């Protein structure tokens with residue numbers, strides 16, 4: 001059985017020597033940088049986030065700059081990272097930090113949690129890493145560490161079991177009072193353990209600092225944790241896209257409505273089926289429509305089967321498609337575009 005005090009001390013000591021200390025959002029108490037990295041790292045790999053993080057912070061270096069930016073600019077910087085509700089919430093959250101908190105992030109998880117897009121674990125990560133608050137985080141990586149360490153086999157698809165795990169994670173925290181620096185190191189250490197040692201498929205128990213206390217390791221089958229019975233249901237949707245372009249490289253884009261797929265992004269006009277797409281194109285131009293290879297774009301809970309159709313349009317004629325505009329070739333790369341649309345345009 002894990003001894004909370006001993007475990008947290010082992011994690012803190014291990015993090016100082018073996019943890020990740022060189023990522024651009026580490027070794028900082030700037031809540032803007034920590035918050036931004038936490039949001040970007042949800043659903044996205046570290047290697048991908050590094051480039052986006054550098055570009056984002058170069059253009060919008062403070063929460064004030066982000067609050068003052070247009071949503072279009074934010075979506076443009078986010079373009080390709082996916083899960084665009086994160087970018088929209090990021091923008092709203094920055095505006096709330098400026099409007100409601102005078103431009104300074106709240107220092108406790110309880111108040112951070114009231115901001116758009118900040119969940120319980122993200123709130124705790126910001127307050128413990130930046131302000132030393134003694135509060136537990138429980139993102140997917142840390143859930144894996146805690147369930148294995150404690151041999152916690154409650155079904156995390158059930159809210160009551162998830163609640164219990166939060167309680168167990170809180171019990172593991174360094175004993176109060178704890179210095180802010182140790183608290184930050186503990187939080188970072190738990191994240192690092194989950195990301196680099198307690199791996200989903202092949203945990204590296206031999207080099208794990210808490211191996212002596214780990215129930216799952218002693219049982220010989222760490223991979224059976226965490227337990228989650230319900231798998232998210234996948235669905236699929238077919239979408240037809242009208243890729244209209246002019247000889248000067250301009251493309252026809254409209255803004256996707258909110259809510260809906262790719263809400264707020266700039267996109268080719270979309271249709272439910274081929275007939276609808278054909279009907280939207282003036283009769284005399286339909287002969288110019290060219291079907292492109294269909295492909296599948298995978299979202300979290302949905303597979304999108306995409307059917308692009310190209311339409312070459314003479315620059316001198318109008319284009320009677322409601323609700324969109326021609327976007328010049330030197331402008332569309334900076335816009336927030338759905339990843340598959342960008343891929344088609346870049347490859348062209």
Ligand code: SF4
Pocket residue numbers: 145148149197198199203204205206208209210211214215216217222
């Ligand atoms: Fe994970 Fe193995 Fe460490 Fe236990 S000993 S926390 S299973 S890496």
